[in-house]
Amino acid sequence: MSAVFKFENWRGAEPEPPSAEKVHKALIQLERIVKTYDAGDNEVQALRGVDLRIDRGEFAAIIGPSGSGKSTLMHILGCLDSPTEGRYWLDGEDVAALSGGALARIRNQKLGFVFQTFNLLPRATNLKNVELPLLYAGIDSDERRARALEALDRVGLKERAKHRPNQLSGGQRQRVAIARALVNKPSLILADEPTGNLDQKTGNDIIRLFEEVAEGGQTIVIVTHDPAIAARTQRRIKIVDGLVVSGEMED
């Protein structure tokens, strides 16, 4: 890593890396994140230099109109994509330059995802769905099962472990997905419009579940365009035109 810093210093224009103390407190530290998509002749800048810090235990929302770059930001936060430029420290680890298998390992160990469309495997039981991250972590089947049951218990669906997702209501499916996000004890849970496919009441229940989980000290970031949901979080990070316009943390 030091070799990289020397190179950056020689260029002279890049910021100093964050201090050890700052990194420790911060779970996420983004610096000058730029993401450019190559769309034929013209390049599209989805993110135009995002600086963002999210500390451990925060329950935050990323809001913004569609096309603002919030999905792109979520993909980068979720290590599903790499930034074109900039630095990203997640849990003290520099992940901006990682790719492929290494990013998969980070997702597996530090992240939990909750999607708008749940993305459960239809042919697997709920238990197997929740076990999935542990399977790829190489954890043996007894422990996988125990931890998956524990996670299902936390979302109140232990009795439905042997059912398949299509035997559940939408809200229950999202609970299974949350159990799957919790099972590997991630540093960060990222939820992308988690109530987008649910009616208002069910959506409320899901947000309540997130609140409970957040109270347990879990860091959660919800990406949403719904101001009512954003209002329930502790902090709202607003993105417009590929830049964070409000909700930045003051140092």
Add this chain to the structure above:
Amino acid sequence: MLILEAIIDGIRDIKDHLGRTLLQLFGIILGAGSIVATFSLSVAGKEASMKFYRVSGGIERIWIGNKETGKITLDAKALASKGLTYADAVALRAEGKEIDLVSPVSQDQMTIRYGAKEKARDVMGVTPAYSPISFFHVQRGRFITDLDLQSTARVVVLGTTRAEEFFGSDDPVGKTISINGAGYLVVGVMEEKYFSFDQKRNALRWMNRNMYIPLTTMMTRKGEPLEQGRISFMHARMKDVKRHKEAVQEIERVLFRQHGTKDYQVFSRVANLQRNESEGKMYDVTFMICGIISLLVGGIVIMNIQLASFNERVREIGTRKAVGATPAQIFFQMLTESVLVSIFGGILGIFAGKFFTQGISMLTENPAIITPGVIMNALIFAAGTGLVFGMYPAIRASRLNPIEALRTE
């Protein structure tokens, strides 16, 4: 651990889409089936011909027969040659270093009469060597002896079919039978020979139809002087199967010196066997190529269906990647599935092969044996097909971008 999960997933996949899977596996089933059929027929064929040789004189037997040269010659010796003679047999026995037995045979159709029954039947004039060289022995009485030859005795030994034909259930030994008008004493009856390739027809039934008199007696009756007496064919026995080429060369050398022209032919059973084997190999290769082509087609079908189901499963793969499956893990999982599906096809193929084999075996009356080795071969080929053709879909799945995969509807 992951492999176990992948196998469980694969089995569930086969179960959930049984119809599609069977369709997908048609090529593999046919391919594995023809491999099973090829191997089992060829293994059984080889074993059967070895057994046949073992009961009828062994692979050390050499056959020497007459042959028309078709050539016009001015060589005096060649012009004088009347084909194989008793003198040739004597010369071979005297000079042959590679052979230890020579059995000249003169064959002719004669009129046989006993009581009211009269039939035209083949009679063989033989020497005592005939019995050991053919692994064919008397069951009752005795065979032709040297003394019979020296005394040109009018004695006859019957095969079981002839004994039954003329004597029914009576014991022929000690009775006198008329051959071309002269009385012959029946001194023995041969054992009954039986060998079947198909458990139905006796491939050695012609041996039971023979009847034997001393070679000298036959020549005398035909009015030919013994030394120039013409013979129909000879058997010789080589001392060492490994030196079968030398034995044949030696016989040909002696005969050419005797005849001055190549009006004879010499075949060793060892050479026959080798020729059969190489011919068999050709059939094997042909069948194998058919099997491999079926497997290739089957593999392409597997690849196609894997790619089609891949589109169906893009979201699933995306989800797996989002929760942290590495490209290598996805690749491994997809490949395991293809291999598993084709092993399943291989197993069905073995049953198909058993069915083919029985069919071919019944139609062509060839024996067939399915050995564990044959089954292993079929399974290995099937699994290999899955491995090769599962590679491309697995690579595609492993390279899938999770963001795009999750975005697909």
